[in-house]
Amino acid sequence: RLYAADAALAVADEASALPEATGDARSFRDLILAKLTYAVGKDPIVARDHDWLRALSLALRDRIVDRWMATTRGVYRMGGKRVYYFSLEFLIGRLLKDGLNNMGLLGTAREALASVGVDLDVIAELEADAALGNGGLGRLAACFMESMATVGVPAYGYGIRYENGLFRQNIIDGWQTESPENWLAYGNPWEFPRREVAYEIGFGGAVEASEGWDGSAVHAWKPAETVLAVAHDTPVVGWRGLRVNTLRLWSARSPDPISLDAFNAGDHIGALTARTKAESISRVLYPADSTPAGQELRLRQEYFFTSASLQDLVRRHLKQHREIRTLAQKAAVQLNDTHPAIAVAELMRILIDIHAMSWADAFALTRDTISYTNHTLLPEALESWPVPLLERLLPRHMQIIYAINARVLTEARAAGATDAMIAAVSIIDEGHGRRVRMGNLAFVGSHKVNGVSALHSELMKETVFRDLNTVFPGRITNKTNGITPRRWLMTANPGLAGLLRETIGEGFLDDAEKLVALEPFARDPGFQERFAAVKHANKARLAKTIQQTLGLRVDPAALFDVQVKRMHEYKRQLLNILETIALYNAIRTHPEKDWVPRVKVFAGKAAASYTSAKYIIKLINDVAKMVNTDPAVRNLLKVAFLPNYNVSLAEVIIPAADLSEQISTAGMEASGTGNMKFALNGALTIGTLDGANVEMRDHVGADNIFIFGLTAAEVEARRAKGLNPRANIEADPALAEVLDAVGSGVFSPADPQRHRGTVDNLTNSDWFLVTDDFTSYSAMQRRIDALWGTPAAWREKAILNVARMGWFSSDRTIRDYSDEIWGLPTVKVG
Numbered sequence: 001r002l003y004a005a006d007a008a009l010a011v012a013d014e015a016s017a018l019p020e021a022t023g024d025a026r027s028f029r030d031l032i033l034a035k036l037t038y039a040v041g042k043d044p045i046v047a048r049d050h051d052w053l054r055a056l057s058l059a060l061r062d063r064i065v066d067r068w069m070a071t072t073r074g075v076y077r078m079g080g081k082r083v084y085y086f087s088l089e090f091l092i093g094r095l096l097k098d099g100l101n102n103m104g105l106l107g108t109a110r111e112a113l114a115s116v117g118v119d120l121d122v123i124a125e126l127e128a129d130a131a132l133g134n135g136g137l138g139r140l141a142a143c144f145m146e147s148m149a150t151v152g153v154p155a156y157g158y159g160i161r162y163e164n165g166l167f168r169q170n171i172i173d174g175w176q177t178e179s180p181e182n183w184l185a186y187g188n189p190w191e192f193p194r195r196e197v198a199y200e201i202g203f204g205g206a207v208e209a210s211e212g213w214d215g216s217a218v219h220a221w222k223p224a225e226t227v228l229a230v231a232h233d234t235p236v237v238g239w240r241g242l243r244v245n246t247l248r249l250w251s252a253r254s255p256d257p258i259s260l261d262a263f264n265a266g267d268h269i270g271a272l273t274a275r276t277k278a279e280s281i282s283r284v285l286y287p288a289d290s291t292p293a294g295q296e297l298r299l300r301q302e303y304f305f306t307s308a309s310l311q312d313l314v315r316r317h318l319k320q321h322r323e324i325r326t327l328a329q330k331a332a333v334q335l336n337d338t339h340p341a342i343a344v345a346e347l348m349r350i351l352i353d354i355h356a357m358s359w360a361d362a363f364a365l366t367r368d369t370i371s372y373t374n375h376t377l378l379p380e381a382l383e384s385w386p387v388p389l390l391e392r393l394l395p396r397h398m399q400i401i402y403a404i405n406a407r408v409l410t411e412a413r414a415a416g417a418t419d420a421m422i423a424a425v426s427i428i429d430e431g432h433g434r435r436v437r438m439g440n441l442a443f444v445g446s447h448k449v450n451g452v453s454a455l456h457s458e459l460m461k462e463t464v465f466r467d468l469n470t471v472f473p474g475r476i477t478n479k480t481n482g483i484t485p486r487r488w489l490m491t492a493n494p495g496l497a498g499l500l501r502e503t504i505g506e507g508f509l510d511d512a513e514k515l516v517a518l519e520p521f522a523r524d525p526g527f528q529e530r531f532a533a534v535k536h537a538n539k540a541r542l543a544k545t546i547q548q549t550l551g552l553r554v555d556p557a558a559l560f561d562v563q564v565k566r567m568h569e570y571k572r573q574l575l576n577i578l579e580t581i582a583l584y585n586a587i588r589t590h591p592e593k594d595w596v597p598r599v600k601v602f603a604g605k606a607a608a609s610y611t612s613a614k615y616i617i618k619l620i621n622d623v624a625k626m627v628n629t630d631p632a633v634r635n636l637l638k639v640a641f642l643p644n645y646n647v648s649l650a651e652v653i654i655p656a657a658d659l660s661e662q663i664s665t666a667g668m669e670a671s672g673t674g675n676m677k678f679a680l681n682g683a684l685t686i687g688t689l690d691g692a693n694v695e696m697r698d699h700v701g702a703d704n705i706f707i708f709g710l711t712a713a714e715v716e717a718r719r720a721k722g723l724n725p726r727a728n729i730e731a732d733p734a735l736a737e738v739l740d741a742v743g744s745g746v747f748s749p750a751d752p753q754r755h756r757g758t759v760d761n762l763t764n765s766d767w768f769l770v771t772d773d774f775t776s777y778s779a780m781q782r783r784i785d786a787l788w789g790t791p792a793a794w795r796e797k798a799i800l801n802v803a804r805m806g807w808f809s810s811d812r813t814i815r816d817y818s819d820e821i822w823g824l825p826t827v828k829v830g
């Protein structure tokens, strides 16, 4: 381990010993102009903003590439272990500003462009937002990639280069509609296509068994179809540009671009069908979070990128180390959820069928190499595939899965497992027409299995993996999520980052936990003023965005109360909008009271097929329409639903929030990461004791976070005993009034029945306990109003949140993975 730590340091030294050209605006301007001329092919006189963006990106990329090669060379030379992060999603967003910031070139680039009359902020807005992910899981992968480069973990991210990422959300007459988002329309300056790095991925066909030299069975899979996986590499720059890792995304190609026989026979369309089918694998990201797609194309995507990535890393390992048996010492494969869980069977196939390893050796090596992160407990979200589908698409893998299962069940039986336990730990679910449980496959094929917050990891042991945890005690561990402070503080909130630097110096830039140095300033009136001024400027910027996109004027002096995240019933945007209606009613009934002006900001996408979530979007927009034009509320309340939530919009919204809504039904949000972004940017949180909110309370202090509602244990108890939403509604007249209004069409006069279903569902079942938590949520909101009336007290809490959120840096998370799962050293930054 010491050896490897030295190696990482040597890599950093080599990188920083490169010729230093940073900080020189004139030479950087010359580089931009050279790119504009020779790579973009434009004369500066006629260049448009997009041309400048491309030229700047290519100039920055040159600087990054120097560090990239130094890192890659250094890692190779030292011969240490690499991490391979397997994820079907990388929600990276824009890369320009973050890249400039990490390379120390933000000021340089701004100055260089200004000298040719170009505004960096204007062109940076033109960059496409790479939305190769749905939500938290995909964004976590992006934060991890940046942190691994920062703390010196040599890593490859492996995923799919979707031509169309997450859909664009349009709001038409208050309803969500979806259209494709074409992020590659203007090309992608960050990626390097590697046509020569291509692997064959097989599907279907049959397995031929023969006798090996020693009489053992030898299996050869003869796939019926082959698709090519072609690599596209994007450099990922760590903080201060000291190390640069690689994000390698696979694109699907057909080995035969056209069937000439069919073409010559006159079937011009049919000549292309094989190609279209092959290439459809990397066409589009599945837009459902928390529900498995369940379709064959999805399974093809999963196997496609998993197989390509394993082939690639095994090839790299053999080229460097010659010996397959040392794989686990040199490679750590982290599975981001079960989407790549087929890796367990694929690695076994590679080791046994291709490298002639014995079953026992292969399984030990596989388990030592792989580990798995779980992101959800929702039973409906756990992936499983019908046995016949797997058998048809991946016949050899199905055999291997059966064989793994047989051994696991024998082991469990020997350890004293009952029939019920055997049924629960089995990879094959016999209850629902024989399906392969990908979570169980990932679990048994991993040396460590982790949850993403302390609460979630504990609940994993009690629920989904209860019996597996008994058979394999100690395998489950916790790794609380984190966020990268480079993107979510420095780049997104330069005003706050600048103020912090002036106040506590630069230390926090390298180590977010040094933000605690801010604590002594929490009550300092001078500092509070400056802190509030930064927040106000961020709110003015968001107000401008709201005005431009919705034509709605909001006052930056009002309390900005924000809920932005995927639309999901368990996240309870419905609780928020119902309470908003209650507030609206109260303001109208008691106009004489001294109300706190609030702006309710919502944003988030619903899966296209998730009807009830789409109705919640519509309800928010129906309420907005009425409230925003009602003179009776006198600007005391505004409701804004911002369309097309993505990383770039988050970067504008989060720094402008006063209040962060993290109000999921306790026990259902695995961690949350938006919660961390808001608090780091000085918003106070109203939240349940769910996911990482629990640990946030521990860190910021119970006085500095607004916790309400039932605990996870209480939720479980109420569900067990039977929910009683009617009683809850009867007990709270304000809630009854709200539901009456919504159900009878007060907010949808043209279609009074529109929200009847939503209200009926709440009244009759209320699985997410909206009516159970409504009263305490509402009461907490009024306490928040009261605090807002004392700005000094509010600001003190907000500042303490910033000071105490450093632990939630993804650098800390990555160090934890490195120490306890990957067995890798990390380096200090700075």
Ligand code: T68
Pocket: 134, 135, 136, 137, 138, 140, 288, 289, 290, 291, 292, 375, 376, 381, 452, 481, 669, 670, 671, 672, 673, 691
């Ligand atoms: C999220 N999961 C968790 N899933 O909901 C969140 N799912 O609590 C946690 O903070 C975050 O993961 C990171 O750990 C997701 O975002 C998905 O996006 C998803 C996508 C496809 C299929 C299933």
